[in-house]
Amino acid sequence: MALFLLRPVAGKKLINPEYVDYAEELGDPLDYEQPLIGFPGHFAPNDLLFYQGDQFPERYKNGAFIAFHGSTIRAPYPQGGYFIGFVPFKEGKPSGPWEVFADGFAGVDTIVNTSDAAYRPMGLAMGPDGSLYISESEEGKIWRVMFKGAKETFGSEHLAAMEKHKMLSHIKDPDEINDNLDRGRAEAGEKLFVTHCGACHLADGRGDGTRYPSLHNSDWVNGDEQRLISILLKGLEGEITVNGQSFQGVMPAFNYLEDEQIAQILTYVRLNFDNDSPSIQAVDVRRQRRRESREAENL
Numbered sequence: 001m002a003l004f005l006l007r008p009v010a011g012k013k014l015i016n017p018e019y020v021d022y023a024e025e026l027g028d029p030l031d032y033e034q035p036l037i038g039f040p041g042h043f044a045p046n047d048l049l050f051y052q053g054d055q056f057p058e059r060y061k062n063g064a065f066i067a068f069h070g071s072t073i074r075a076p077y078p079q080g081g082y083f084i085g086f087v088p089f090k091e092g093k094p095s096g097p098w099e100v101f102a103d104g105f106a107g108v109d110t111i112v113n114t115s116d117a118a119y120r121p122m123g124l125a126m127g128p129d130g131s132l133y134i135s136e137s138e139e140g141k142i143w144r145v146m147f148k149g150a151k152e153t154f155g156s157e158h159l160a161a162m163e164k165h166k167m168l169s170h171i172k173d174p175d176e177i178n179d180n181l182d183r184g185r186a187e188a189g190e191k192l193f194v195t196h197c198g199a200c201h202l203a204d205g206r207g208d209g210t211r212y213p214s215l216h217n218s219d220w221v222n223g224d225e226q227r228l229i230s231i232l233l234k235g236l237e238g239e240i241t242v243n244g245q246s247f248q249g250v251m252p253a254f255n256y257l258e259d260e261q262i263a264q265i266l267t268y269v270r271l272n273f274d275n276d277s278p279s280i281q282a283v284d285v286r287r288q289r290r291r292e293s294r295e296a297e298n299l
């Protein structure tokens, strides 16, 4: 666990939030040596291999391949990482910016949920013939990467195509506003909430205190995501307890709303009314619908 985080955006070191209690003992992060290189947050470098083989072009020799397993908690921004990077070295030090060596493991670009990624690079190894082996953690798949071209003429024009990958949402530094996946969704969610939920829970989400429960600071809202989505898909009846108060009413189902509409309403509710929980995406609703129809078939 790193004591310090380098924030490439700010260009400075900060104390890792998990260690702020020790700030005094640790001293000023700036008094410590600068790291040799920094990577964007949550890329999760899981393996490192200094290439010693002869099969690849000269520029890869003694440079570092890095398996970025990829982030799990970058919401509301797209998840990042999920590729194999390379850092060129000269005389024991990085000699240039990090590069994208192999990408496409996730199978999609905007990775909203970790589970959207088909594969997640994990381990690196070199074979006796200089081939690079890449393993991944979802299916246990292993790739063998071999170089078949002309080593002497290999250079920047061959690298240009991979350089473009740095603009993809799972690799670039997210723009604070434009890359926020919740942008505009909470506003749309508010309108939908007033229309579909306001009659009972009221526009301020406080309900009437006797028949219709409050959504403020509610376990039902902040708790298990699947259970919450399910309340909208199936409705809810029978006795429930909300913040110590018991209710026995009937809430109708909203399964006729689209996945994205349900996701927007729940995102709005989870970010307002004294709640503070991660957003809900349309894929989460789609998955829950599938889960419930499978359950219904098995009954």
Ligand code: HEC
Residues within 6 Å of the ligand: 193, 196, 197, 198, 199, 200, 201, 211, 212, 213, 214, 215, 216, 218, 219, 220, 221, 231, 232, 236, 237, 238, 239, 240, 242, 247, 248, 249, 250, 251, 252, 254, 265, 266, 269
């Ligand atoms: C017709 C009235 C009605 C409407 C419309 C309605 N609800 Fe409810 N809701 C209820 C009742 C009644 C309960 C409590 C059910 C019980 O006692 O089992 C409830 C419970 C809940 C709960 C769990 C308890 C809590 O307070 O956290 C959530 C979350 C919730 N509703 C969200 C919504 C959302 C979001 C909408 C709009 C899509 C909505 N409801 C629309 C009547 C309604």
